[in-house]
């Protein structure tokens with residue numbers, strides 16, 4: 039047991055030392071230039087804490103690399119992380135704090151579309167540029183917000199890319215779709231179905247399921263009877279893996295297709311081989327020859343001891359896009375002017391290389407991104423597009 | 428026709444799970460007079476126990492099934508002593524808060540110990556297929572239906588003929604009169620909780636290999652189980668079985684012949700219609716024996 | 719010999735003293751009546767004796783041993799059994815099953831014998847069934863053994879409740895208004911039945927409103943009013959007791975009952 043007096047003394051010493059060191063740090067940084075503050079909003083706790091953590095790691099790595107090179111225009115950069123726990127209200131509070139109290143130059147975030155849709159009004163009001171690396175709702179860049187930029191493909195973009203690829207490279211006549219009964223799933227079915235019909239092919243089945251469903255035999259039995267050549271799974275990995283397995287059990291031997299979530303190793307694990315031959319889109323692949331990707335994968339593995347995945351890559355890339363814009367924008371005394379200059383520089387970015395491919399923003403702030411198209415073969419992904427990389 | 432048979436088989440699998448979960452829920456209500464909001468978690472914990480025995484410890488599947496049922500029987504007794512007993516005869520609000528608290532405790536406990544991500548629970552029967560008359564299913568699915576029917580038959584025999592089964596029926600009708608007839612209410616309460624938890628474990632262990640096992644599986648399950656329980660008449664064992672299979676078949680045939688968009692709606696439409704026209708459930712409490 | 723004895727038995731519900739320092743003695747082999755206007759505390763005394771309520775004050779001795787505060791099933795095992803003012807049969811069970819459940823507490827194998835249906839268990843089961851058949855036979859219900867309890871006519875339901883109570887082989891039987899709702903013939907049959915029960919060696923404590931029944935079969939009668947015992951004696955003594963007459967008249971004037 040430590041006596042109360044001793045404890046009080048220790049506490050006092052602690053307080054004093056913190057104050058002193060604070061003064062020292064402040065004194066030192068006065069000598070250099072003040073660092074550039076970048077705000078990051080993401081789900082660092084709650085149901086999406088895992089991908090949120092990857093996102094944070096990607097940002098930490100990029101910041102470290104940039105500072106090691108001497109920062110931007112002679113200034114170091116610091117990332118200030120604010121947790122939104124996937125809650126829109128908390129996300130708004132995070133944006134308020136970062137833009138008004140911390141006075142960050144730029145915001146990166148977040149993970150959930152609902153959160154971005156909620157807090158983007160704050161960054162817009164504060165005229166603070168924002169790069170959104172992950173949230174894919176189309177409305178985010180369709181709302182006319184001049185300060186919002188997105189460096190990943192939206193759902194319709196990846197869905198139509200997948201549809202174009204499949205329609206061009208296979209001679210399938212009849213398509214079936216099984217998708218989750220949400221905006222996300224229905225959006226996928228809409229875009230994919232439109233592409234198929236436009237190509238003069240048939241959609242023979244459009245079946246829905248609810249998130250959390252476990253049994254898809256009824257839908258798959260019905261689909262099997264309609265005799266399609268290919269089946270699009272419009273959902274996430276938990277349900278997607280069950281659909282793949284149950285399709286195999288029912289003897290529904292058709293080409294399976296899916297979107298981003300089905301390219302993850304967890305999906306492969308849950309499928310138990312039922313994903314063999316499945317074609318899906320992917321935002322990020324470690325196995326390419328792109329030197330930029332190779333360098334990133336190496337550095338990430340060194341720092342975190344595991345290979346990076348899409349969320350880390352997207353966030354990492356966002357920091358480099360920010361770096362480019364801040365560099366181009368130059369020095370400004372007034373924060374509002376500086377933010378405006380960064381926004382304008384972002385809008386002008388053209389063919390900036392990144393780990394997810396080159397970035398060029400359109401007038402809505404949406405980057406013209408291509409996704410990978412991959413195929414599962416023996417628990418590994420084979421990259422079908424782009425070829426020759 | 429082929430399609431119809433396949434869809435009926437699909438419906439029977441769903442119905443088996445609904446029936447097994449709802450049976451425990453309805454028995455606990457019938458005998459202990461409380462609605463167990465944590466029953467979905469009984470099913471989930473049971474599935475994880477089966478998973479640990481079969482996958483992590485490598486026991487043969489049937490050993491794991493029986494093991495999970497026994498372990499969960501003990502779990503049920505502990506829950507009865509620690510949670511249900513203090514809630515007995517308390518106002519409804521206390522019961523709701525008490526069992527909801529248990530539900531949150533078990534869900535978070537599972538999230539902490541097993542992690543939130545789904546895990547696969549392979550059994551040798553998931554890789555064996557039966558393909559007859561153009562219909563197709565795994566042996567595991569057949570097992571679900573068969574084991575469920577066997578368990579229901581054994582339960583029925585027990586409740587009808589065994590001294591403790593009779594005591595359960597007596598308690599479900601008049602707890603006080605039963606205790607005045609010399610029935611040790613505590614024994615009956617414990618055995619009821621044990622059977623309910625062990626049926627939930629059977630459901631979890633049977634279904635685990637077909638689907639995935641994760642803490643969230645409790646949430647979807649409990650909604651359906653409540654629908655089935657109310658449909659069959661609260662406390663009505665035979666009603667729960669019939670309602671479970673009815674719902675499973677209704678869902679499967681709705682997808683087949685109407686639309687998959689309506690699958691969930693059908694379940695709850697049946698439920699609401701029943702509540703409006705026959706609030707005591709399809710079978711009520713009086714036309715068929717309660718527990 | 720004193721079989722049941724209450725000493726200063728008292729229970730309060732909030733401000734209401736439902737039973738107020740009652741001393742009552744029932745000797746072995748007697749038929750004792752307990753009467754009093756509605757709400758005077760008769761059923762409450764039964765509830766305390768059978769362990770449903772715990773007395774606020776006082777003692778209950780059964781065979782000289784204190785039993786107040788014990789659990790109902792323990793008291794049943796000790797040898798006290800009862801019927802209810804409003805019939806509480808297990809309505810959806812058969813006549814036979816109702817009686818078998820009454821036999822429960824005389825089956826003394828342990829929990830695991832029960833569960834695993836051991837030889838011992840099966841032996842006791844068949845013995846219980848024999849007891850049940852014998853009882854149903856004696857009281858003329860054997861032909862109805864497979865009938866569901868709720869399908870019996872009212873009079874037979876009352877009878878079945880008594881038979882069920884006897885199945886636990888009690889020394890003392892508490893009957894709470896068994897003649898309620900019976901016509902005069904049924905009441906006469908009931909009186910014969912109660913005598914028959916006593917002749918099997920079972921002591922009876924009877925709560926009853928039907929004065930013909932009470933006066934006809936009770937050797938001793940105790941009278942309650944507002945929770946207090948106001949009189950005790952033979953039928954003749956009670957009938958001429960001023961305070962008793964006053965109690966009944968006073969209430970009748972007020973409630974019209």
Ligand SMILES: Nc1ncnc2c1ncn2[C@@H]1O[C@H](COP(=O)(O)OP(=O)(O)O)[C@@H](O)[C@H]1O
Nearest residue numbers: 731734736754755756757758759760761762763
């Ligand atoms: N559990 C209880 N809570 C409150 N009051 C009760 C309770 N049980 C009985 N009483 C009251 O005790 C009094 C005696 O009731 P009771 O014993 O049923 O009378 P009776 O002589 O008609 O059988 C009544 O006033 C009744 O309202």
Ligand SMILES: [Mg+2]
Nearest residue numbers: 760761762803
């Ligand atoms: Mg009374």
